[in-house]
Amino acid sequence: MAGAMDLPAKGGFSFDLCRRNAMLAEKGLKMPGFRKTGTTIVGLVFQDGVVLGADTRATEGPIVADKNCEKIHYMAPNIYCCGAGTAADTEAVTDMVSSQLQLHRYATGRESRVVTALTLLKSHLFSYQGHVSAALVLGGVDVTGPHLHTVYPHGSTDTLPFATMGSGSLAAMSVFESKYKEGLTREEGIQLVSDAICAGIFNDLGSGSNVDVCVITKGKTEYLRNHQLPNPRTYASSKGYSFTKGQTEVLSTKITQLKPKVEIAEGDAMEE
């Protein structure tokens, strides 16, 4: 009979498979784990705009999956978003809202506003009831001025002068709470953000590697990828090693020609 099954899904989380998943879990099926970003992300408002910062370590449980990942995501030329939580979720949700913002710019003919990104993000996350595990620090400068917001996985938001998220948020927040003041200059803002991210890198196990910084001001955005590299490879010898020719003694040399062993066949170029 025509009815419920024919209607298209209206969006939001579909709970159809939950009962089946619970039953499978009960029978012993181990659900695949999530790759989390175990992170320190921060943002602050300074006199001319906002500075965002992030570490670059992505963890899969106790293992560092990516030593130098990018956690500051592009939303619009004047809006960037740091993401903590499940890496796939932060990537996907920021990509999606970034595309929506671009379409909106085409439709309106104006520069995107930070509140637009904020509203798109929060309504998406709320409709998924916290299952999209993305905790974001959204910052940008638009025609109404500089803005900084935090977005939580369940869809709530805060508007703040300085913010931190992720597992290293307490270490970073301790730096902000003790050193932040209004009206910082660009250099002071970048320094404070770097200090906060370093506090997360060195005091939190889920954060590490390098410091990424993004400075957004009216009309100009600077993405300083790997602004600081406080964890370089250290070699046993402080001078490093050099491997010049002639250092290693050559005992014997055997040269095998490959050309006679290889059959070169003429082929057609691929069609299409």
Add this chain to the structure above:
Amino acid sequence: MAWQQPMDGSHASGSKVAAADGPGTQRTQYPYVTGTSVIALKYKDGVIMACDTGASYGSTLRYKSVERIKAVGKHSLIGASGEFSDFQEILRYLDELTLSDHMWDDGNSLGPKEVHSYLTRVMYNRRNKFDPLWNSLILGGVKKGPKGEEKYLGMVNMIGTHFEENHIATGFGNHLAIPILRAEWREDMTFEEAVKLVEKCLLVLLYRDRSSINKFQIAKITTEGATIYPPYSLKTNWGFAAFENPSKGAVGSW
């Protein structure tokens, strides 16, 4: 508050475990009245320790004038976070310890390292009997040793983990104060510099730890003895433009 079954009779001092745990008994404890973080660091003349004077009963701020740092003997200070009644019990054990040490009348007095060692044994043994004292303790002091005045600062917690460091924090202090202390502590700070650093950490804890209150006590221990200063408050700053009007220029957000 979940009211657990009362533990069986031999909980008086925890050390008498004549009756083995039967199948029906439980020794799990929950903390009821708890103190939050304590922070401490070594400075030029000795050790400085600080904490707030609050004790919470779950999510209620029940007691607002509680001293969680006490002097021990002539050479040490002890600070505790966690279950307050267990701290009071520990103070009684330390009283017995210092008294019997004094009765030897041999001119020796227990130094901070010895007291820390004693506490570590007490805590670890209680943990092994599944009857822990639910505290994180910081023990700091100065005593003249063979190499001159030796400053000592160590901590021990409810499972018996113990270590020595130049700066220590318990509870939330581990996440909020240690990053600051690791970045800004130096050898041979003056008392004034040490107080400033401690106040910096206490302020962050006040802002970001929900069980912290704005009433702090600082204590110091030097070769002259222990001094516990009267409680006082820190000045807080809430005057950020974004706090005053969060939805300015962003009508419809919050």
